[in-house]
Amino acid sequence: MAEPQEGVKRQSCLKRPLLYVGILLLLVVVVLVAVTVIQTAPVPQKLKYGVVLDAGSSHTALFIYHWPAEKMNDTGLVEQLGSCSVKGPGISSYWTEVERAGPSLRACLDKAMESIPAEQHTETPVYLGATAGLRLLRLQNPIQAEKLLQAVEQFIHKYPFDFRGARIISGLDEGAFGWITINYLMGNLQQDTSGVPDTLGALDLGGGSTQITFVPDQVVQAPENSMYFRLYGRDYNMYSHSFLCYGKDQALKMLLQNLMVPDQGTIYNPCFNQGYEKSINVSDFFNSPCTPGAARSRNQTLRVVGTGNSRQCGLHVRALLNHSTCSWTSCSFNGVYQPTVWGHFGAFSAYYFVTAFFNTGHQNQSLSKMKEAVENFCSMSWVEATTAYNIKERYLSENCFSGHYVLGLLISGYNFSAATWDSIQFIKKIKGSDAGWTLGYMLNLTNMIPAEGRPPKPLSSTSFISIVVVFSLAAFLLLLAVVLLAYRRMSRERQMLLT
Incomplete structure (x- = not known):
């Protein structure tokens, strides 16, 4: 056992x-x-957010951007998440009632609060850049311009964002950041090719100023027009100039001032359709350093009558662009140095909206077709124009002038021709993002935001x-x-x- x-x-x-x-x-x-x-x-990709407020001369817009926390060649990959158009005029219009400027932004700032995760509000930078409207107000009344900016800053500080302040953007910065925006969106700044890749020149037309920026094929002679940027590991030397007072709204005021006859109460304007009439308050309408003499008119109210003469309109528009002097090898207008335009250009802001109105079915119509469309509209009576188009009176009444001004600025001002007109692409959005200076501004500012790698x-x-x-x-x-x-x-x- x-x-x-x-x-x-x-x-x-x-x-x-x-x-x-x-x-x-x-x-x-x-x-x-x-x-x-x-x-x-x-590992989930962490996103960072940023907000830029574009305080223009005629309106304010808010843009929300986001980008990966890690960066490519020291520059963040920024995309537009959303936008919001502030109701009412630009903040410079509140210069006599500064307390109203900040609250006008409330609805758009509230939208930003909803669009950005709550846990990231305190680390989201917010910037406000004021352009030509505030540049003009600073020339006219620097103390009031500063009070206006301070009032806006106090209001935005009520939000939990990381507000970095409100400042007036220079004309050169506005032009350069617009150039960055369109070239970034077109993918021209990230090409893995040897040498400097082809880039688009930038043409920006606002209400108070207009900008031209491009990489020339020659050395920039005037230092004040030379700009340098380093993006995605590449160096760019650019030509840039901003013409204050030559935005569409201010240019119209200058034209009306030139048409004024002393001590008479009527302005006959060939750039308004025949039969169109309106009354303007001299002190309210000519309230800018661009038209200093008109505000001293004896007449407090003026009657503007449209005569609808396209040829005369074109002559008066081109008269705004002075070509009498040029001390450089080449100039645009008003004696300002400009290299010869070459390559392709993107034209945005008012350029897009004006040419879109005259578009005859082609995205980028020929110069002759554009001229023909402007001519046909200017020859319409005001009754015919209001019957043919369902557009707000202000914009419709100004379209004859606007069409001639875009043509005059590009052809007579910047020296484009019938041969180079097709090199201009009129654009509003690229890949879902608005063309304008704000995205370029955000791209540049991401260089100053410490890069965070993905969670380890x-x-x-x-x-x-x-x-x-x-x-x-x-x-x-x-x-x-x-x-x-x-x-x-x-x-x-x-x-x-x-x-």
Whole structure:
């Protein structure tokens, strides 16, 4: 009876090591798989947000941007998340009622609060850039311009964002950042080609100023028109100039001032459709440094009558652009140096909206077609124009002037021709983002925001590889032990059967 009991004890002794080693092997495999899954799992990409308020001369717009926390070649990959147009006029219009300027932004700032995750409000930078409207007000009344900006800053500070302040953007900055925007959106700044890739020149037309910016094929002679940027590891040397007072709204005021006859209460304007009439308050309408003499008219109210003469309108528009002097090898107008335009250009803001009105079905119609469309509209009576178009009176009444002004500015001002007209692309949006200076501004500012990498992996690469090697070796040895123990057990059982 002793021999069977001894055989059972031997089998039990063989089973226990095999069980223990098997359990240990299973644990090692589970740990190895778990570490690998956790380490190789995709890490969610963290986004950063930014808000830019474009306080223009005629209106204010808010743009919301986001970009990955990590950056490419020291420049963030910024995309437009949303936008909001502030109701009412530009903030410069509130210069006599500064307390109203900030609250006018409430609806759009509230939209930004909704669009950006609440946990990131405090780390989201907000910038307000004021353009030609505030540049003109600063010339006219610098104390009031400063009060206006301070009132706006106080209001925005009520929001939980990281408000970085409100400032007046220079004309050169406005032009340069517009250039960055369109070239970024077109993918021209990230090309992996040797040398400097082809870029689009930028043509921006606002209410108070107009800008031209491009990379010339020659050295910029005037230092004040030279701009330098480094983006995505590349250097760009550009020509840029901003013409204050030559935005569409201010140019119309200058034209009406030139048409004024002293001590008479009527202005006959060939750039308004025949039959159109309106009254203007002299002090309210000519309220800018661009038209200083008109505000001193003896007549407080003037009657403007449209005569609808397209040829005369074109002559008066071109008369706004002075070509009498040029001390450089080449100039645009008013004696301002400008290299010869070359390459392709993107024209946005008012350029787009004006040409879109005269578009005859082609996205970028020829110069002759554009001239013909402007001529046809200017020849319409006001009754015919209001019957043909369902547009607000202000914009419709100014379209004859606007058409001639765009043509005059591009042809007579910047020296484009019938041969180079087709190089201009009139654009509103590119890949869902608005063309304008704000995205370029945000791109430039991301260089000053510390880059954050994606959240770190649980283990460093060295630690992960070491753990995988050690546990893999342990698993192999344990598996080998299981095989040996199983073999010994089978041999013992076979031997017991034979005995």
